[in-house]
Amino acid sequence: MKEITVSNVCKSYEGRPVLQHVSFTAGADRPTCLRAPSGTGKTTLLRLLLGLEQPDSGTITYPTPCRWGVVFQENRLLEHLDAMANLRFAAGPALEEERARGLLKELGLEEAGDRIVRAYSGGMKRRLALARALLVPCDALVLDEPFAGLDEDNRRRAWECVEREAAGKIVLIASHEDLEGEASVVRL
Numbered sequence: 001m002k003e004i005t006v007s008n009v010c011k012s013y014e015g016r017p018v019l020q021h022v023s024f025t026a027g028a029d030r031p032t033c034l035r036a037p038s039g040t041g042k043t044t045l046l047r048l049l050l051g052l053e054q055p056d057s058g059t060i061t062y063p064t065p066c067r068w069g070v071v072f073q074e075n076r077l078l079e080h081l082d083a084m085a086n087l088r089f090a091a092g093p094a095l096e097e098e099r100a101r102g103l104l105k106e107l108g109l110e111e112a113g114d115r116i117v118r119a120y121s122g123g124m125k126r127r128l129a130l131a132r133a134l135l136v137p138c139d140a141l142v143l144d145e146p147f148a149g150l151d152e153d154n155r156r157r158a159w160e161c162v163e164r165e166a167a168g169k170i171v172l173i174a175s176h177e178d179l180e181g182e183a184s185v186v187r188l
Helices: 042-050 083-094 097-106 122-135 152-165
Strands: 003-013 016-027 032-035 057-061 068-071 140-144 170-175 184-187
Touching (some): 003 170, 016 032, 016 057, 016 170, 016 184, 032 042, 042 140, 083 097, 097 122, 097 152, 122 140, 122 152
Parallel strands (some): 032 170, 032 184, 068 140
Antiparallel strands (some): 003 057
16 A cells, blocks of 8 residues: 655754654545644655655655655746646646646636736635646645635635545645545644
8 A cells, every 4th residue: 555654753953843753654545634833843744755854863654666746835836937838847748738727727727827827816826836736747745735825615626626636646735724524634
């Protein structure tokens, strides 16, 4: 079974503990939501999972090879390009144009698909960042506050896209929102 196991992970910055003895397993059967107040290590844990930082102690194991799809806290879009160009850049030749256009439509971005991203609202940029993560070929998804700035209707549509597009993949979501009932919850 595909799963990520975090065992007794600790991380400090300048002697200040951020994560202390964090342990959990996340499988491909259901998304895992990392819940904690702001500033208590959710993003740090995601950076550790992605290998962008190393834990001070503890271990993180996951299937290898493991290709990641990511929504960072910042959207990290190419603002001088339109939506499709952003998706093409991220997914490369693996991009299925019809699937991409369908996902943009489902996320309410069909009318904006040919506009330069710089002209998008914050919520539109967030939905495009989510579409990009869902369309890249990957085995696991890391989503850092993927629904930030979305109203209830767009949040619901985005969640439905995540559930469908990420089926069979390991999904880790850092969120302030209560996703109980929709995801396994790990409280940090």
